[in-house]
Amino acid sequence: MPAFLTALQYSILEAVCARLVPADGAPDGAEIGAVDYIDTLLGAFTFTPPRIWAGGPFSGRFGGAASFSDFEELSPAEELAWRTRIEGSLGIPERERLGPVAGLQETYTRSLAKLGEEILSLDPAAQDDRLREVSDFTYLVYGHVCEGLYGAPEYGGNRGLAGWNYLNYEGDVQPRGFTDAEVSGA
Amino acid sequence: MSRDFDAIIIGSGPGGSTAAEILTEAGLSVLIFERGRNHLIDLDNPAILPQRFSNDELKYMTRHFLGPDPWAEPRTFRTSIADGDRQVIGEVNNLPATVGGGGVHADGKLPRFREDDFLVKSELGAIEGANIADWPVTYDEMEPYYARAERLIGVAGRAGANPFAAWRSGDYPMPPGPPMYGALVTSAAAQKLGYHPYPAPTGVNSIEYDGRPPCNNCGFCAYFGCPIHAKGDPVAPLRRALLTGRAQLRPQSHVSRILVENGQATGVEWIDVRGERHIELAERIVVACGAMETPRLLLLSGLTSEQIGRNVMFHMQTFVFGIMPFRVHGHIGRSVTHVHDDHILVDEAARAAAAAAGLPWIKGGLVEHCSPSHLIAEAKQYPWGPQHKIMMRESPMRDRLLGFCMQGDDLPQFTNTVDLDPAVTDIWGLPVARTTYQLHTHELVASRHHAAKLAQIMKETGAERIMTATSPKTTGDLTTSHSEISQVPISRHVAGTARFGTDPSSSVCDPWGRLWEAPNVMIADSSLFPTGSGYGPTLTLVALALRNSRAFAA
Numbered sequence: 082m083p084a085f086l087t088a089l090q091y092s093i094l095e096a097v098c099a100r101l102v103p104a105d106g107a108p109d110g111a112e113i114g115a116v117d118y119i120d121t122l123l124g125a126f127t128f129t130p131p132r133i134w135a136g137g138p139f140s141g142r143f144g145g146a147a148s149f150s151d152f153e154e155l156s157p158a159e160e161l162a163w164r165t166r167i168e169g170s171l172g173i174p175e176r177e178r179l180g181p182v183a184g185l186q187e188t189y190t191r192s193l194a195k196l197g198e199e200i201l202s203l204d205p206a207a208q209d210d211r212l213r214e215v216s217d218f219t220y221l222v223y224g225h226v227c228e229g230l231y232g233a234p235e236y237g238g239n240r241g242l243a244g245w246n247y248l249n250y251e252g253d254v255q256p257r258g259f260t261d262a263e264v265s266g267a
Numbered sequence: 268m269s270r271d272f273d274a275i276i277i278g279s280g281p282g283g284s285t286a287a288e289i290l291t292e293a294g295l296s297v298l299i300f301e302r303g304r305n306h307l308i309d310l311d312n313p314a315i316l317p318q319r320f321s322n323d324e325l326k327y328m329t330r331h332f333l334g335p336d337p338w339a340e341p342r343t344f345r346t347s348i349a350d351g352d353r354q355v356i357g358e359v360n361n362l363p364a365t366v367g368g369g370g371v372h373a374d375g376k377l378p379r380f381r382e383d384d385f386l387v388k389s390e391l392g393a394i395e396g397a398n399i400a401d402w403p404v405t406y407d408e409m410e411p412y413y414a415r416a417e418r419l420i421g422v423a424g425r426a427g428a429n430p431f432a433a434w435r436s437g438d439y440p441m442p443p444g445p446p447m448y449g450a451l452v453t454s455a456a457a458q459k460l461g462y463h464p465y466p467a468p469t470g471v472n473s474i475e476y477d478g479r480p481p482c483n484n485c486g487f488c489a490y491f492g493c494p495i496h497a498k499g500d501p502v503a504p505l506r507r508a509l510l511t512g513r514a515q516l517r518p519q520s521h522v523s524r525i526l527v528e529n530g531q532a533t534g535v536e537w538i539d540v541r542g543e544r545h546i547e548l549a550e551r552i553v554v555a556c557g558a559m560e561t562p563r564l565l566l567l568s569g570l571t572s573e574q575i576g577r578n579v580m581f582h583m584q585t586f587v588f589g590i591m592p593f594r595v596h597g598h599i600g601r602s603v604t605h606v607h608d609d610h611i612l613v614d615e616a617a618r619a620a621a622a623a624a625g626l627p628w629i630k631g632g633l634v635e636h637c638s639p640s641h642l643i644a645e646a647k648q649y650p651w652g653p654q655h656k657i658m659m660r661e662s663p664m665r666d667r668l669l670g671f672c673m674q675g676d677d678l679p680q681f682t683n684t685v686d687l688d689p690a691v692t693d694i695w696g697l698p699v700a701r702t703t704y705q706l707h708t709h710e711l712v713a714s715r716h717h718a719a720k721l722a723q724i725m726k727e728t729g730a731e732r733i734m735t736a737t738s739p740k741t742t743g744d745l746t747t748s749h750s751e752i753s754q755v756p757i758s759r760h761v762a763g764t765a766r767f768g769t770d771p772s773s774s775v776c777d778p779w780g781r782l783w784e785a786p787n788v789m790i791a792d793s794s795l796f797p798t799g800s801g802y803g804p805t806l807t808l809v810a811l812a813l814r815n816s817r818a819f820a821a
Contacts, residue, residue: 100651100652101651101652101655102651102655102656103652103653103655103656105653105656105657107656133330134326134330134332135321135323135325135326136321137318137319137320137321137323137494138318138319138320138321138494138495139318139321139494140321140322149321149323153332156304156519156540157540157541157542158336158339158540158542158694159336159339161339161694162336162338162339162694165338166338178692178694179338179341179356179691182338209652212651219651223647223651224647226651227643227646227647228325228329228643230646231324231642231643231646232323232324232325232329232643233323233324233325236325244642245642247656247660248642248659248660248662250598250642251598252322253321253322253323253485253487254322254485254486255321255322255483255485255487255494255495256483256494256495257483258482258483258484258485259483259484259485259486259599259600260484261445261484263484263596263599264445264446264447264448264484264599264600265445265446265447265448265451266448267448267593267594
């Protein structure tokens with residue numbers, strides 16, 4: 082079950098992510114996990130600790146004990162900053178020190194409603210036209226799609242490392258690292 | 268109130284941690300305040316090196332893990348008073364707010380300055396509109412401190428490899444690490460055209476050193492903390508200071524002001540992680556918050572010198588990129604392994620370019636041979652749609668991109684300032700640092716002159732396409748070959764906001780880094796620099812902190 086998105090919002094975002102990064106032999110953006118990444122970000126505070134900063138030092142993918150899934154605790158100031166960013170200022174005085182902030186949750190909810198269920202029945206070219214009409218939102222989602230495809234999978238995206246695998250990218254290589262020959266060779 | 272410590276150090280970066288080592292070595296007890304979190308060192312048992320940092324682009328590059336959070340602790344920026352109170356609120360040239368400070372995220376290139384960098388005014392001469400001054404210390408006096416700084420941090424390099432280097436009393440404590448493939452390509456091209464690339468002096472272990480392992484080339488170097496402590500970050504001096512039993516490190520503790528009475532500091536006010544305020548008293552205060560937060564703290568403390576915050580300098584970065592017909596795998600290795608110094612020389616061609624623009628001289632800076640290495644940053648540059656994966660596979664902006672980054676010398680100007688923003692506050696209610704900054708014609712002319720030379724080298728590599736960019740962005744007719752990145756300088760090499768000198772009317776600190784206004788306060792960061800040079804500031808600020816702390820402890 083999604084952490085934040087409704088089933089309909091999830092479906093619309095799947096369609097959007099599949100257009101932002103279409104399938105071409107490698108899976109599309111939604112299949113690589115972009116929607117789950119965005120949902121995890123929007124619902125970061127439904128987890129304890131919140132899913133803001135993965136743990137360290139190692140993911141276990143190249144040795145060492147896996148610790149990326151042990152997310153870091155936030156200080157009160159860090160929690161205030163991240164809640165403001167994600168939930169918005171919502172009229173709460175301490176969140177409006179620099180003026181009102183529209184949270185990511187509100188931006189996604191409003192913009193997905195604007196795109197509406199009807200985008201699901203459009204053909205790909207018409208879906209692209211709709212995305213160009215809401216270019217600010219499309220730009221925001223695209224940034225998150227890039228993070229979801231190429232960030233560490235512990236943040237909810239990069240399903241089965243599909244984002245790294247189609248590029249033959251190794252990802253986090255500690256504690257193995259690379260050999261001197263790999264550094265200096267062609 | 269009692270005094271529990273002989274000295275308070277504000278900031279745990281390279282300057283503050285060096286001061287901590289020297290003051291504790293001299294027998295003083297010190298309390299180190301750090302506003303950021305601690306991931307670097309085990310405070311209960313400093314002999315153990317905890318492993319907390321990770322290869323995680325999202326955490327470090329996108330989500331501000333090393334701090335400061337740009338909403339909780341923003342800065343502001345404008346290019347001149349005519350722009351109003353500010354144009355930008357948020358991230359302005361942020362260095363990490365974390366135990367170890369800027370030493371944590373840097374990829375550790377640690378060059379020395381040259382002899383003439385300490386004597387720009389007397390050797391090269393004044394330039395109209397610039398506030399150039401000689402340093403109150405010479406290279407010859409600094410050399411032993413440079414040598415000691417290289418040993419304490421652990422710098423890998425090869426003496427004699429750079430024909431333009433200042434004299435040195437001995438070799439580096441470690442040989443250079445393995446050269447990156449891309450740097451071998453650009454170095455060969457540079458050599459062919461008569462330039463002198465060499466292995467960058469780097470605070471990254473090439474062999475086991477000081478109980479820390481050699482670097483294993485993971486590629487998450489610049490902007491990341493090192494997961495295995497192979498970097499010469501401030502863990503080494505902090506560990507030595509803590510192991511004396513005379514130092515205490517207090518993370519997530521924000522000093523809000525220095526208490527000053529009748530020309531003497533008596534202590535500091537600080538804010539804990541819950542937002543509660545406390546007082547700590549001491550007879551000596553060391554300020555090492557970096558060249559933007561240090562003047563902010565001095566102003567918040569009510570110090571009144573007209574010179575505080577003046578002459579802020581960045582490096583003007585000039586980038587020349589080439590898209591190669593082959594893969595360069597810039598994600599394998601320690602970010603930058605080669606540099607060249609040729610553009611720092613004021614040669615005949617540089618003087619001719621200067622004269623054509625009505626200037627007596629121009630100076631460029633150290634050129635780093637580099638290549639981008641991170642996927643998310645790359646992906647965001649490409650368009651959405653079917654092009655996305657085609658571009659990611661072909662990777663013109665990462666895996667086939669080689670670059671030069673010149674850290675161009677930026678002249679001090681009296682009107683380039685860091686002061687307190689009149690309205691924007693941080694999460695604790697304190698006014699934030701505001702930068703007012705414009706390039707001098709010198710930087711524009713030097714950038715254009717040297718960019719053309721760097722483009723010639725890039726052409727020699729066989730690049731398919733060559734692009735030039737600068738930071739800060741440039742405008743006007745000098746810049747027809749430049750594209751824009753941003754008007755806020757992205758260089759993290761910041762200096763000059765509390766310069767030291769021999770005359771209180773034109774400097775903030777005396778020749779030993781102590782405030783003229785309150786001599787029991789010493790500054791231990793690049794705020795002291797009267798001029799910037801074309802080299803990164805870290806090794807020089809550490810060497811200065813070694814020299815000045817010894818005197819401060821006496």
